[in-house]
Structure formats: structure tokens, C-alpha cells
Amino acid sequence: MNTALVIVAAGSGQRLGSALPKAFVSLAGESLLQHALAQASGWEVAPTVVAVVPAGWEEPARAMGTGLGPSFRVVTGGDTRTESVRRGVDALADDTDFVLIHDAARPLMPLAVFDRVLAALKAGSAAVIPTTPVVDTLVTQARSTGKTEGGIDRDLLAGVQTPQGFPAEALQAAYRSVDGEFTDDAEIMRQAGHNVDSVPGDPQGFKITFPEDLARAEAVLGHSPVPRVGSALDVHAFDEASPLILAGLEWPGEKGLSGHSDGDAVVHAIVDAILQAAGQGDLGHHFGTDRPEFAAASSQVFLKEALKIATQAGFRVSSVAVQIIGNRPKIGPRREEAQKHLSALVGSPVTLGATTTDGLGFTGRGEGIAASATAVLVPLA
Ligand code: CTP
Ligand code: MG
Numbered sequence: 001m002n003t004a005l006v007i008v009a010a011g012s013g014q015r016l017g018s019a020l021p022k023a024f025v026s027l028a029g030e031s032l033l034q035h036a037l038a039q040a041s042g043w044e045v046a047p048t049v050v051a052v053v054p055a056g057w058e059e060p061a062r063a064m065g066t067g068l069g070p071s072f073r074v075v076t077g078g079d080t081r082t083e084s085v086r087r088g089v090d091a092l093a094d095d096t097d098f099v100l101i102h103d104a105a106r107p108l109m110p111l112a113v114f115d116r117v118l119a120a121l122k123a124g125s126a127a128v129i130p131t132t133p134v135v136d137t138l139v140t141q142a143r144s145t146g147k148t149e150g151g152i153d154r155d156l157l158a159g160v161q162t163p164q165g166f167p168a169e170a171l172q173a174a175y176r177s178v179d180g181e182f183t184d185d186a187e188i189m190r191q192a193g194h195n196v197d198s199v200p201g202d203p204q205g206f207k208i209t210f211p212e213d214l215a216r217a218e219a220v221l222g223h224s225p226v227p228r229v230g231s232a233l234d235v236h237a238f239d240e241a242s243p244l245i246l247a248g249l250e251w252p253g254e255k256g257l258s259g260h261s262d263g264d265a266v267v268h269a270i271v272d273a274i275l276q277a278a279g280q281g282d283l284g285h286h287f288g289t290d291r292p293e294f295a296a297a298s299s300q301v302f303l304k305e306a307l308k309i310a311t312q313a314g315f316r317v318s319s320v321a322v323q324i325i326g327n328r329p330k331i332g333p334r335r336e337e338a339q340k341h342l343s344a345l346v347g348s349p350v351t352l353g354a355t356t357t358d359g360l361g362f363t364g365r366g367e368g369i370a371a372s373a374t375a376v377l378v379p380l381a
Pocket of ligand 2: 011
């Protein structure tokens with residue numbers, strides 16, 4: 001019996017928000033497609049594998065499948081999943097008995113599920129889908145008003161996964177007989193008049209759809225992302241004429257700081273450390289004195305911008321530690337308040353310490369304040 005496995009990997013991954021097509025995004029150091037191909041080559045059935053990839057990605061896909069032998073095929077996908085599967089199925093050899101269609105977006109689907117699908121086909125099923133029980137209570141909801149109605153018997157419902165299995169000839173015929181777009185291949189078989197059987201799926205075969213799904217898959221694989229560190233120092237001289245803004249707070253009765261924007265050395269150091277960790281230059285590069293539009297800006301504007309730049313570079317801030325160096329203001333009494341405020345601004349824990357320099361240097365002489373920040377960033381995916 002000849003079995004083929006069509007891995008559909010031609011989607012763009014809009015909901016993932018990555019610049020790369022989803023199947024080429026890295027999961028624990030290897031692309032989703034590589035995971036799918038590695039799994040295929042570890043399956044004892046040794047199927048003929050067809051990978052359906054976005055236009056322009058055929059070469060990299062071919063290079064990833066060299067371990068699969070000469071029967072490995074790469075096919076260019078279409079605008080919809082239905083079209084991509086159609087092209088994969090068209091590429092099957094005439095002597096193919098059974099075909100399993102699998103999403104590259106489900107890299108952790110255990111091989112036991114592939115086995116169950118194939119066993120059901122061999123036992124005579126015309127179409128087989130893996131299903132998972134619905135665990136949440138279900139309601140219907142009016143999208144416009146949010147109003148819900150209950151009374152849904154979830155025992156009658158199931159989630160549908162891939163791989164889905166079919167006798168190859170019947171699936172090819174069904175694809176020829178339908179037009180339009182379908183959410184899965186079993187639905188096309190139903191349209192063509194076939195019964196669709198189910199076998200137990202596996203919750204571990206969840207689909208990577210949103211960035212948090214990638215993080216979850218990495219956790220399942222025991223992979224911890226490698227963090228990046230940035231470190232920065234900012235110094236401002238005291239300026240009696242202005243109010244003190246430090247750590248995003250106002251400090252009534254304290255001498256202010258001179259400088260571009262509000263002179264908040266703490267926030268400036270945090271911004272600089274975040275940019276450095278993300279490999280995106282530094283504070284002066286983005287908000288220097290040659291950018292007059294930032295001259296009077298609150299330093300919180302810089303922080304928002306730096307967080308955006310870090311996100312675009314593929315990172316999120318995991319934590320920040322700041323040390324203030326100077327005689328005044330006394331940080332201790334407002335440490336909690338400042339940490340809370342900064343953590344809310346950054347969106348992750350910010351800790352704040354302070355020290356004096358034993359009367360030495362400009363901070364010891366009370367001429368100004370220095371702040372040193374260390375930011376830890378982790379890759380988004
Ligand atoms: N797929 C495909 N060709 C398409 C669209 C989707 O081969 N034109 C594949 C995807 O690569 C994925 C599977 O179908 O392996 C399931 O699709 P989905 O999870 O929706 O992936 P994307 O379409 O890439 O993601 P999004 O809908 O967020 O853009
Ligand atoms: Mg899609």
C-alpha cells in the first residue's frame with residue numbers, strides 16, 4: 001500500500017504577525033516546516049512526502065527535505081488552503097493508495113495520531129479526521145451586541161485537527177467536483193457524498209496561530225528562548241529652575257534636571273538599555289538633539305517608541321533593573337511607587353535601587369544624577 005503525506009505550508013501566517021511565512025518561522029531553532037518534515041521522516045510508514053509552500057520558498061523547502069529521499073516533492077501553493085491542498089493532491093503519483101493532508105502549523109502532532117488515521121483508512125473509511133473533545137462550555141453570541149444564548153450540548157461537538165486521511169483517488173475526484181473554499185478537506189468529501197469517520201486526536205497537536213501558540217510549543221519542547229541584555233547609563237546636571245521628573249514621577253521640592261526633553265535620567269537609561277538589547281542603536285540615534293520634535297517631549301514618549309522599535313525587531317522586554325546614583329532625592333520612601341509606575345509603563349517588572357558615591361565625583365558633590373539601567377529582552381517567537 002502506498003501512502004503519501006501532503007504537508008500544507010503555503011499560508012502567510014497573518015495572525016502570527018511575522019514577516020516570514022508561518023511555516024518558515026522558527027520554533028526552538030527549526031522552522032515549523034522542518035519540524036513537520038522531521039516527523040514525516042521518523043514515521044515508520046515512510047510515506048511519499050509532498051510539501052506545499054508559498055511561491056518563492058520552493059528552494060529553501062527542497063533543502064530542508066533532502067533527508068526524505070528522491071520521492072520528496074515541493075509544490076507551489078495557492079491563495080487559499082483549499083487551493084494549496086488541491087495542488088498538493090494533483091502532484092501525487094498515480095499509484096498512491098492513501099493520502100494524509102497535514103498542516104505544517106501543527107508541528108507537535110504525535111505520530112500515534114497519524115497511525116490511527118491510516119489504520120482507519122486501511123479498515124475501509126472513506127475519510128478520517130482526528131478530533132478532540134470540546135472542554136469549554138459553549139454558547140452562541142451575537143457579534144454586534146455580545147448577547148449570548150446557551151443550551152448547546154457540547155457532547156455533540158468536537159474540535160477537528162489534521163492529519164486528515166483519504167483514499168487518494170476519492171479525494172482527487174472530490175477536489176475536481178467542487179468549487180470554492182473549504183475550511184478542511186473532510187468537508188469537501190462530505191460535499192461529494194462521503195461519510196467522514198473520526199479517530200481520537202491529541203491536544204498536543206494544537207495549531208500555531210498566534211504568537212503565544214509558538215511560546216506554548218517552545219515550552220512543550222522544553223526550549224527556553226535565549227535572552228538579550230542591554231545596559232546603559234544616563235547623566236543629567238541639576239537645574240534649579242525646573243521641577244524634578246525622575247522615574248516618571250514628580251518630586252516636589254527637589255532640584256530639577258537639565259537636558260533634552262524632561263531630563264528624566266531613569267527613563268532615558270531604560271530606553272537606551274531596551275534599544276541596545278534589541279540591537280537597534282541607542283537613545284541619541286533615535287531621539288538625539290538633531291530631532292527637535294522630541295526636544296520638549298516627555299521621556300515617556302521615548303519609552304513608548306523604544307518598546308515599539310523592540311517589538312518590530314522581534315523582542316519583548318522581560319525585566320529591567322535600574323540604579324540611581326546621587327545624593328538626592330531619597331529614593332527609598334517612594335521606591336514602591338516608582339517601581340509600580342515604571343513597570344506599568346514598560347509592561348514588565350522594573351526594579352529600582354539607589355546609591356551615593358561617598359562624596360566622590362559629580363554625584364558626590366551634588367551636581368547631578370546618574371542612572372544605570374539593564375534591560376533583559378526575549379525573542380517574541
Ligand atoms: N495554508 C496553505 N495555503 C494557504 C493558506 C494556508 O498551505 N493559502 C496552510 C498553512 O500553511 C497552514 C494550514 O494551511 O499550515 C492551516 O492554515 P492557517 O493555520 O490558517 O495558516 P495561515 O493561513 O498561514 O495563517 P493565517 O490564517 O493567520 O494567515
Ligand atoms: Mg489561514
